[in-house]
Amino acid sequence: MDFTIDEYKMRINRTKQKMQERGIEVLIITNPSNMNYLTGYNAWSFYVPQFIILTIDEDDPTWIGREMDANSAKLTSWLKEESIVPYSDDYVQSEFKHPMHFVADFLIKRNVEQKTVGVEMETHFFSARFYKEFIWMLPETKIEDASVLVNWVRLVKSDQEINYMKKAAKIVEKAMQVGYESLNVGARGCDVAAEIMRAQIKGFEEFGGDYSAIVPLIPAGEETSAPHMTWSERRYKKNDPVIIEIAGCHKRYHSPMARTMVLGEANDKLLDLSKVINYGIEEVIHCTQPGMTSEQIEEVFRKTIKKHGIIKDSRLGYSVGLSYPPDWGEHTVSIRNGDKTVIEPNMTFHFIPGIWYENYGCEISETIRITDNGCETLANFPRDLYMKK
Amino acid sequence: MDFTIDEYKMRINRTKQKMQERGIEVLIITNPSNMNYLTGYNAWSFYVPQFIILTIDEDDPTWIGREMDANSAKLTSWLKEESIVPYSDDYVQSEFKHPMHFVADFLIKRNVEQKTVGVEMETHFFSARFYKEFIWMLPETKIEDASVLVNWVRLVKSDQEINYMKKAAKIVEKAMQVGYESLNVGARGCDVAAEIMRAQIKGFEEFGGDYSAIVPLIPAGEETSAPHMTWSERRYKKNDPVIIEIAGCHKRYHSPMARTMVLGEANDKLLDLSKVINYGIEEVIHCTQPGMTSEQIEEVFRKTIKKHGIIKDSRLGYSVGLSYPPDWGEHTVSIRNGDKTVIEPNMTFHFIPGIWYENYGCEISETIRITDNGCETLANFPRDLYMKK
Structure with a gap:
């Protein structure tokens, strides 16, 4: 690990503080720099959809990504094994299935789909289709633009x-x-x-x-x-x-x-x-x-x-x-x-x-x-x- | 240039054929591989928004990008100078201005904003915000998902x-x-x-x-x-x-x-x-x-x-x-x-x-x-x- 657990935890806490200020209860992070910053996750897997889900009242975030990349999460992040949640390979580059469906199902299972959800609207890693599929799955969910929320946490260096x-x-x-x-x-x-x-x-x-x-x-x-x-x-x-x-x-x-x-x-x-x-x-x-x-x-x-x-x-x-x-x-x-x-x-x-x-x-x-x-x-x-x- | 003008023109024609089949009259391309494929444009400028606009009844596409990258378009693409349209630097990473506003204005000026517009919904280079800003600017425009339209044209190699x-x-x-x-x-x-x-x-x-x-x-x-x-x-x-x-x-x-x-x-x-x-x-x-x-x-x-x-x-x-x-x-x-x-x-x-x-x-x-x-x-x-x- 490139930083102490304490440093990662401090980053999580600062992010939660910004979520609180913005009324965001669940944050979906797709920018790989922000994923790395909060969890240590580091692999060239960002060409397929991958996510860190951070809810305001849970200690540990969850990594969601492609099945074959779950071992990268185990090897590089500080997350517990139960916080690493893979989706199957048929979600990749498919016309019909999309990893955002998997994410929406995950939110439903955790009973947080009625909460206010922040997503990074302006990153290379959250395309228009991510947004459309999310709305299609969870039309009632309140979405907040959290594009550079974690980026701002990164501004002052340790x-x-x-x-x-x-x-x-x-x-x-x-x-x-x-x-x-x-x-x-x-x-x-x-x-x-x-x-x-x-x-x-x-x-x-x-x-x-x-x-x-x-x-x-x-x-x-x-x-x-x-x-x-x-x-x-x-x-x-x-x-x-x-x-x-x-x-x-x-x-x-x-x-x-x-x-x-x-x-x-x-x-x-x-x-x-x-x-x-x-x-x-x-x-x-x-x-x-x-x-x-x-x-x-x-x-x-x-x-x-x-x-x-x-x-x-x-x-x-x-x-x-x-x-x-x-x-x-x-x-x-x-x-x-x-x-x-x-x-x-x-x-x-x-x-x-x-x-x-x-x-x-x-x-x-x-x-x-x-x-x-x-x-x-x-x-x-x-x-x-x-x-x- | 890495290919003959004839090869580029053939690519444009094949793309238009696919547009026709899909009823797409204006195609907005943001995937840098597709931009290069159709015009030759080649620079590491894809971290900011940039576009090729191809309308079904015009011969030449238009490049829209950041002002400081217009010279790259002149040096690497076969496009005429009048087809290279830069946006000013204050559109870059701004909370208020967005390059999609500039693109929408361009479509209005060309009187094509009422046409059916294809956009690449699933690429790293057309974020959720691109989509939202576009809808906000042109709420009446019919949008078609043309995510991999040009990618399919690329399938069989010359x-x-x-x-x-x-x-x-x-x-x-x-x-x-x-x-x-x-x-x-x-x-x-x-x-x-x-x-x-x-x-x-x-x-x-x-x-x-x-x-x-x-x-x-x-x-x-x-x-x-x-x-x-x-x-x-x-x-x-x-x-x-x-x-x-x-x-x-x-x-x-x-x-x-x-x-x-x-x-x-x-x-x-x-x-x-x-x-x-x-x-x-x-x-x-x-x-x-x-x-x-x-x-x-x-x-x-x-x-x-x-x-x-x-x-x-x-x-x-x-x-x-x-x-x-x-x-x-x-x-x-x-x-x-x-x-x-x-x-x-x-x-x-x-x-x-x-x-x-x-x-x-x-x-x-x-x-x-x-x-x-x-x-x-x-x-x-x-x-x-x-x-x-």
Whole structure:
């Protein structure tokens, strides 16, 4: 187990507190990050429906999932065997049967189908069909949208979580260095991605790496205008700019980082842009402290880069930590205008003020931790535009 | 572009034919595999809402996505610039605005909001909230469940698709060999996963690898009872059994493969189980031919292993090909009792008759292609239980 039983129990209690505030008596969790957070459950089984059911007046939640995954629940979670409830394989990808029928039957058996039920309406793991089948089975049940209820519980990290994220930061430093070293004129995107992923997963002799919720994003040349390009078999050319956005991951905890480099000499536009972004990042690291709101961090950055004539209108960052594909963001706090979340110690953000134009872009980012009186970067890696001549 | 414009146009026409059969006039596609299949669009941007809108009487579909991803659409798809319609960044992960509002407005502007609209109700990329927001915006619109409409169009592969899957098969052969070589007593799961992933992504000098929709699944020891475990930092012990389930991937096309090995001497139970599974696989490869139904393939396997006293009650395989995380399956045909799909040449399946007991399991699998008069495995790799002494 990656955390003490006490830490899991505390997470359950905090979740129940939020349920109480919202009048939710039964919570159905399908987001694998939230499932892991509350129970430790960890397997690549989230491509089929799986659930944690938490009722407000029971101590232990219940895992419901595919029969062949029940052993994963026994091996990775702290749940008792009677709290692991498998559904048979004919529920999988069937036109007629659906795992939500099984969940509805489970609620009926437990006599909680008349209670107010919270479901995660906005996650990749609770499709429109889940919702429709649920309503069809239990038309009288009051449903509450609890999309990011547990995500908000995850916002402030424990010391052990910070410890894992710092290990992930060590991994991302190493993987970024490997990226710099393997990126050469004539190499292919797939060659570079292969070396980066090897470094991400192998980690160090003292601690290993886990798979990152997003694969390496290494757009090159004109592709640097498009931040979510992965890689191709194209060979790098002299003076290609390349963005590397990757994360280290340890026990599902992420520390992402982005850097921009040029395989030769950078043109002035890109060099200037990188400097302005770095002024902004430095100012944000200098100014950020507990008690500020998220949008005040955005304001610091906006005002700094505006002095140099640069404007950015997409969000600057987001809360980060425990995650599964397809995203390492926590979907709670966004560092942008209008987000009034008050910043507290041990919140962690991926601060990524990337700027993309029609034919090029620049990304430089840090994962930051809010400390008692300021903030720190988890990794330690030069932020300058790197020119490899 | 990975395919000719003609091939993309043919896919669009086949999709429209299926729309016509179902009375669907406007199709909203959110599954990234289906988006790629119809337009070529390829980026790790599917963690935010994105759409292909296909109307029955227009030639070209429209891409709708996040502003910063519009350049990815320009760089990877065959769509004209006017068919690439970005939404602004404040729609992302907001409590108030939702990209489905933007899509609804788009339909209204095009005067198609009164038509019958198909949506993919059961995909990881169309959550319950998408559905609710859509109904809220367009309460009068008739919605049809088009969950796997395009997936069914993908079922029979073109020659170019088979070509990519055969390259993926070469990659998986190499990655499996690397797995065998790096799996040693004293090595950690993360060490082995790192070498496998490097081999998967690097590919060969002649063609490179793409990221697989599922990371390496390499459960060891007791974990072999749980097929979807990934890896840990635990060190392998003498006589550990290990399952390796991985795919090669080339241009998003997958050829998965599973093998089982032992770091020493296998016990009789596991050795016998592996032999029976192999008898079943051999018989299926020998008997499978076009014109059979999917459930007849299951029957061949079931009867073969039953002679040896083994029973398997979960599905034996599924259609495979183009895919994005979290799953490389196509969610159409399942090789199981009750599936009456008639098998045709150039269908491709991951045939994976894994068997898992309380404390151990065995997986041996092949990706098979249906030929004109039989079937072939895409990869060529010994299926015997491998004992590394």
